[in-house]
Amino acid sequence: MSTLTRLVLSAVIVIFVLSSCRKYSGPVPNPYHHDTICQVTALDLTGLYGPLHYAVTYNGHGNPISLLVAMDSLSPYAPGLNYYYRYDSLNRLTDQLVTGLHDTRVGYWQKYVYAQPDFIIDTAMTFNVEDPASLPDVSAPAPNAAQAYYYNIAGYTLDSYGRVIKGWNIPQDPSQPQTLAWTRSYDANGDRILSNPGYTYDNKINPYLTNRVWQFLFVDYSIHNAIRTDSSYTNVYNAYGLPVDMQNLADFNDFGYPFGINNLGLGIQITYACSMPKGPVGY
Numbered sequence: 001m002s003t004l005t006r007l008v009l010s011a012v013i014v015i016f017v018l019s020s021c022r023k024y025s026g027p028v029p030n031p032y033h034h035d036t037i038c039q040v041t042a043l044d045l046t047g048l049y050g051p052l053h054y055a056v057t058y059n060g061h062g063n064p065i066s067l068l069v070a071m072d073s074l075s076p077y078a079p080g081l082n083y084y085y086r087y088d089s090l091n092r093l094t095d096q097l098v099t100g101l102h103d104t105r106v107g108y109w110q111k112y113v114y115a116q117p118d119f120i121i122d123t124a125m126t127f128n129v130e131d132p133a134s135l136p137d138v139s140a141p142a143p144n145a146a147q148a149y150y151y152n153i154a155g156y157t158l159d160s161y162g163r164v165i166k167g168w169n170i171p172q173d174p175s176q177p178q179t180l181a182w183t184r185s186y187d188a189n190g191d192r193i194l195s196n197p198g199y200t201y202d203n204k205i206n207p208y209l210t211n212r213v214w215q216f217l218f219v220d221y222s223i224h225n226a227i228r229t230d231s232s233y234t235n236v237y238n239a240y241g242l243p244v245d246m247q248n249l250a251d252f253n254d255f256g257y258p259f260g261i262n263n264l265g266l267g268i269q270i271t272y273a274c275s276m277p278k279g280p281v282g283y
Contacts (some may be wrong), residue, residue, distance in 0.1 A: 064085055097138055115155075207272075
């Protein structure tokens, strides 16, 4: 199995297990009445092959269209993935495309269909990276599931706040019933209820609140940031209450990796662009 094959399969597992506007306006009212007015523009972390710099680009509606690794200081053998995003005329996320770092051909493609106001269908298609000629390009129209090497279908149930709270396995055989795969629940503070007693929340702002696309992709609508109760790692925050240096809780079984990036439990640095005067801090 090639390195790219393993990376794509890893992405499938992370996204499937887990698995729109600039200013935060919901879905849960911020308990401090402090809208974030920042965009995530870059992620920096240390990987097995040295530092990695991910740049985020946005469209005119303020939604991310790519999360790409900068190539200028990267080893040609460094593992990693690039992500591309597409939207419909209502600015809803319709596609997530995943490629290798040095390739514009897609190994993993997710299509989202808004079947009902509270139900989204996710078709996750994996392509055979051992046969590069069969891979669609990032500029290609969205493929059909039949074109994929294999595919899975999931369904997501949303609550009245627009948060994904249930994930369903949808069989390819329509005569078979769908089965509940996982659930999420939130407390009165707007934070996802944790099952791991080794973690709690800070009183600062979750970077996913900067865009509803991040909330949906990583199934985390929490207002605050999960942290260790033993204070073994201290997050650093900017004047807006957003983390600029936060721990990647790689062993945190309640959540996935920040922005889907596995950083071996090390810190991840986040850069923002903030365009308006800061709101109240000092929570």
